Amino acid sequence: MELANVRALRGPNVWSQLTVIEATLDLRQVTMQFPLELAKFRGQLTEMAAFLAQEDETEVFSQTQQDRSILLGVAEVVVRLVVGLQNAAGSLVTLGRVVETRETGLFRIAFEYCEEDVGRQALKDALRLSRHALALENLLPGHAPELAMSAAEMVDELRTLDQQIRLGPSTNSIVMAAVARGIPFRRLNTRSLVQLGYGCKQHRILAAETDRTSAVAEAIVQDKELTKNLLEAVGVPVPKGRQVVDAEDAWAAALEIGLPVVIKPKDGNQGRGVAVNLSSKEQVFSAFAAAREEGREILVEKFAPGSDYRLLIIGYKLVAAARREPPQVVGDGRHTIRELVREVNLDPRRGEDHATPLSKIPLDDIACAVLADQGLIPDSVPAAGQLVLLRRNANLSTGGSAADVTELVHPEVAARVIDAVRMVGLDIAGVDVVASDISRPLEQQGGVIVEINAAPGLRMHLQPSSGQPRPVGEAIVNTMFPPGDDGRVPIVSVTGTNGKTTTTRLMAHIFRQQGKCVGMTCTDGVYIDDRRIDTGDCSGPRSARTVLSNPTVEAAVLETARGGILREGLGFDRCHVAIVTNIGEGDHLGMAGIETAEQLGRVKRVIVENVSPDGHAVLNAEDPITLAMADYCPGKVILFARSGDHPAIKSHLAKGGKAVYTQQNWLIAAEGSWSARVASLNNVPLTFSGLIGFQVDNTMASMAAAWALGIPFETIRSALETFSSDIRKAPARFNVLEAAGATLIIDYGHNSSAIVALLDAINQLPHGRRRIVYTAAGDRRDEDIVRQAQLIASGFDEIVIYEDQCTRGRADGEVIRLMRQGLSQGGRLSSILETRGEMVAIEMCLKRMEPGDLVLIQADQVDEAIQFVQNYISKLPLAVATQANPHRSRKSFEEE
Numbered sequence: 001m002e003l004a005n006v007r008a009l010r011g012p013n014v015w016s017q018l019t020v021i022e023a024t025l026d027l028r029q030v031t032m033q034f035p036l037e038l039a040k041f042r043g044q045l046t047e048m049a050a051f052l053a054q055e056d057e058t059e060v061f062s063q064t065q066q067d068r069s070i071l072l073g074v075a076e077v078v079v080r081l082v083v084g085l086q087n088a089a090g091s092l093v094t095l096g097r098v099v100e101t102r103e104t105g106l107f108r109i110a111f112e113y114c115e116e117d118v119g120r121q122a123l124k125d126a127l128r129l130s131r132h133a134l135a136l137e138n139l140l141p142g143h144a145p146e147l148a149m150s151a152a153e154m155v156d157e158l159r160t161l162d163q164q165i166r167l168g169p170s171t172n173s174i175v176m177a178a179v180a181r182g183i184p185f186r187r188l189n190t191r192s193l194v195q196l197g198y199g200c201k202q203h204r205i206l207a208a209e210t211d212r213t214s215a216v217a218e219a220i221v222q223d224k225e226l227t228k229n230l231l232e233a234v235g236v237p238v239p240k241g242r243q244v245v246d247a248e249d250a251w252a253a254a255l256e257i258g259l260p261v262v263i264k265p266k267d268g269n270q271g272r273g274v275a276v277n278l279s280s281k282e283q284v285f286s287a288f289a290a291a292r293e294e295g296r297e298i299l300v301e302k303f304a305p306g307s308d309y310r311l312l313i314i315g316y317k318l319v320a321a322a323r324r325e326p327p328q329v330v331g332d333g334r335h336t337i338r339e340l341v342r343e344v345n346l347d348p349r350r351g352e353d354h355a356t357p358l359s360k361i362p363l364d365d366i367a368c369a370v371l372a373d374q375g376l377i378p379d380s381v382p383a384a385g386q387l388v389l390l391r392r393n394a395n396l397s398t399g400g401s402a403a404d405v406t407e408l409v410h411p412e413v414a415a416r417v418i419d420a421v422r423m424v425g426l427d428i429a430g431v432d433v434v435a436s437d438i439s440r441p442l443e444q445q446g447g448v449i450v451e452i453n454a455a456p457g458l459r460m461h462l463q464p465s466s467g468q469p470r471p472v473g474e475a476i477v478n479t480m481f482p483p484g485d486d487g488r489v490p491i492v493s494v495t496g497t498n499g500k501t502t503t504t505r506l507m508a509h510i511f512r513q514q515g516k517c518v519g520m521t522c523t524d525g526v527y528i529d530d531r532r533i534d535t536g537d538c539s540g541p542r543s544a545r546t547v548l549s550n551p552t553v554e555a556a557v558l559e560t561a562r563g564g565i566l567r568e569g570l571g572f573d574r575c576h577v578a579i580v581t582n583i584g585e586g587d588h589l590g591m592a593g594i595e596t597a598e599q600l601g602r603v604k605r606v607i608v609e610n611v612s613p614d615g616h617a618v619l620n621a622e623d624p625i626t627l628a629m630a631d632y633c634p635g636k637v638i639l640f641a642r643s644g645d646h647p648a649i650k651s652h653l654a655k656g657g658k659a660v661y662t663q664q665n666w667l668i669a670a671e672g673s674w675s676a677r678v679a680s681l682n683n684v685p686l687t688f689s690g691l692i693g694f695q696v697d698n699t700m701a702s703m704a705a706a707w708a709l710g711i712p713f714e715t716i717r718s719a720l721e722t723f724s725s726d727i728r729k730a731p732a733r734f735n736v737l738e739a740a741g742a743t744l745i746i747d748y749g750h751n752s753s754a755i756v757a758l759l760d761a762i763n764q765l766p767h768g769r770r771r772i773v774y775t776a777a778g779d780r781r782d783e784d785i786v787r788q789a790q791l792i793a794s795g796f797d798e799i800v801i802y803e804d805q806c807t808r809g810r811a812d813g814e815v816i817r818l819m820r821q822g823l824s825q826g827g828r829l830s831s832i833l834e835t836r837g838e839m840v841a842i843e844m845c846l847k848r849m850e851p852g853d854l855v856l857i858q859a860d861q862v863d864e865a866i867q868f869v870q871n872y873i874s875k876l877p878l879a880v881a882t883q884a885n886p887h888r889s890r891k892s893f894e895e896e
Contacts, residue, residue, distance in 0.1 A: 793826015
């Protein structure tokens with residue numbers, strides 16, 4: 001029983017819109033070594049992990065079979081165990097999947113996770129337990145309790161891990177409020193830094209701080225003496241006191257102010273080092289020593305009698321208030337204080353960190369000092385009903401509790417607290433108030449504001465010990481995102497077999513015509529407007545997240561390749577428009593379990609499945625696999641085809657749908673019975689006056705996406721007329737150059753369907769002899785490489801084939817051998833030249849180029865190939881090397 005290919009899919013994926021971990025589960029050795037019955041295996045596991053016997057909501061689906069194998073059942077139980085371990089640890093998930101592969105005993109499994117590290121560890125633990133269950137065949141029954149203990153320990157470790165890495169309650173409440181509003185989020189580090197929204201619409205939070213929280217305001221409230229002086233200046237009641245230099249000075253200050261007093265660090269937080277209601281020199285000295293451990297500068301202030309209240313101010317409004325109680329136990333006449341504390345700490349709401357509603361009560365030196373003031377020690381047995389304090393301050397972080405009193409706060413109290421927060425300038429503040437009665441004005445009862453806290457903890461308001469929870473997360477989100485703002489910029493996701501990059505670039509150009517700052521990812525790199533910030537194939541989720549985290553981006557166009565979807569899922573939660581250009585033959589088949597075009601379509605369909613409900617899928621009606629994706633779109637669908645008479649277009653329009661097609665060389669937008677001419681193909685340089693069919697398809701797809709986003713037709717027309725497939729705007733995407741009387745085309749086509757489209761395109765261009773520089777990618781199937789060579793042999797007169805330095809796992813010479821096999825089956829090819837290295841092959845072909853030739857260079861290293869061609873033709877004697885004029889009319893091409 002082994003695992004392989006374990007990967008986390010952190011965005012919507014082929015399994016689900018949830019985050020999942022997938023793996024290959026290898027049970028082949030189980031078949032050989034353990035001919036067991038499924039019921040017995042499950043029974044052994046249930047002894048170790050009792051939750052397996054419980055009815056739960058776990059969804060474990062597998063392929064339906066009449067004769068279900070024992071191994072399939074074993075795989076299902078393993079997945080259920082992974083899900084059960086996470087749930088038992090408090091990480092609530094439900095989804096599991098099992099799929100058999102072609103090889104008996106190998107299964108693809110997937111399961112939901114909340115925290116990736118927890119999910120991965122649960123998978124390892126499930127495998128360990130399953131191996132134990134298999135081994136029990138040869139062990140005595142008495143070993144089962146020992147293994148049951150092991151399962152319980154695993155759950156405890158998972159729970160601890162989950163609490164350590166999950167978002168704390170404060171941050172999580174804000175994130176969940178954002179999710180409820182449809183605002184996307186992304187955790188930026190392992191702590192509490194979270195991005196809400198995308199691009200220029202984003203905001204960031206760090207626990208209960210936002211990107212609007214003033215650093216100056218935070219600096220002010222960290223200086224408690226400065227804060228007190230500022231509050232006094234606006235008439236807010238504060239306690240008298242001063243800073244002291246040592247313990248003797250602290251006692252002197254206490255006598256000046258009048259006992260009892262409070263001692264605290266000048267820049268402390270979370271109640272650390274704070275001691276209250278001190279009336280003796282010994283107490284003051286001890287408290288000073290404790291405070292000095294938390295900070296070098298110490299304050300002594302007049303103790304204000306009354307209850308400890310925390311008022312939460314968000315956007316200068318009172319959102320919540322709680323009365324806090326210090327950590328305490330009540331005697332029963334039988335148990336020691338140590339035992340009573342231990343009993344209280346068993347409350348599941350109490351934890352070791354801030355992930356739980358309450359914190360455990362510490363029985364530390366400070367607690368012992370407070371007990372000593374009451375004449376007690378930890379082993380004392382208090383009388384029944386006797387209240388025993390363990391701290392004098394009421395902070396939740398040191399074991400205190402809180403009761404909601406929001407409805408009791410007097411308007412004048414709220415007004416003074418808001419005045420205080422305005423004075424220091426915090427957008428979110430926790431204000432500590434001491435008063436006898438929060439329902440009366442502070443001035444009437446000698447109440448005071450003792451402290452203002454930046455990044456206040458929200459636990460007491462989210463899960464108070466008693467009273468009503470308050471929607472504080474929602475209040476924080478509402479200050480960053482006004483009603484109706486979902487924090488999203490327009491996202492267009494583009495996938496398919498061919499045409500992805502050109503369509504992506506054209507769509508970005510349309511956005512730029514609107515004056516938007518565009519983030520774009522494609523196989524050429526990552527771009528912010530025209531500036532490339534990353535190079536290489538950047539069509540995966542990492543690059544998408546890079547764009548969506550850029551605060552200047554106002555619109556995003558994301559090429560979304562098969563590999564990234566399979567490897568990690570999408571880099572976004574949903575898009576406004578999903579474009580699928582086509583699903584062609586021979587593209588990445590035989591890789592990652594994708595054997596057929598239908599399976600490839602299933603992968604690429606993920607972007608359609610994750611269109612916003614108010615968004616659109618733009619689908620190629622002429623491709624049956626792509627057209628079938630319409631049924632999976634949560635939003636609306638726009639179809640495109642080269643003819644409005646296509647049956648799918650006519651049917652879609654008859655139902656009131658939208659479509660884009662061509663008619664008499666015009667691009668037409670239609671909805672139901674309405675239609676309009678948008679642009680003449682004679683004026684769209686990308687299409688060479690409509691001659692290049694696949695570029696017409698790319699143009700229609702981009703036009704449809706722009707229409708879906710509400711971009712005016714005038715803007716779309718202007719963009720289409722100013723975008724051409726030149727080397728700068730769309731490198732290696734059917735770039736046409738003229739050099740020394742020959743026509744050069746630089747393209748990136750690398751599969752059979754791309755070659756078919758290229759042959760159709762060059763048939764429209766004037767030329768004599770056809771030459772091509774080409775190599776097949778080594779990670780394609782044998783039959784795909786042979787098929788590509790067959791097509792080339794039927795459409796070209798001469799080929800220069802080469803084997804690149806990277807053969808992608810194949811032996812040297814193997815790609816050339818397969819290509820020669822296919823080239824021998826063509827009817828037109830008359831000359832085959834062979835070399836090694838892309839630039840050498842290009843140079844060899846260019847040296848043989850003659851006037852009237854059409855030379856197609858399939859670029860693999862795009863930037864290097866383009867630079868090489870430009871340098872070469874610039875040195876030709878009397879050569880004129882220019883971009884071919886795409887504005888020549890159809891008639892001029894035909895005349896030539």
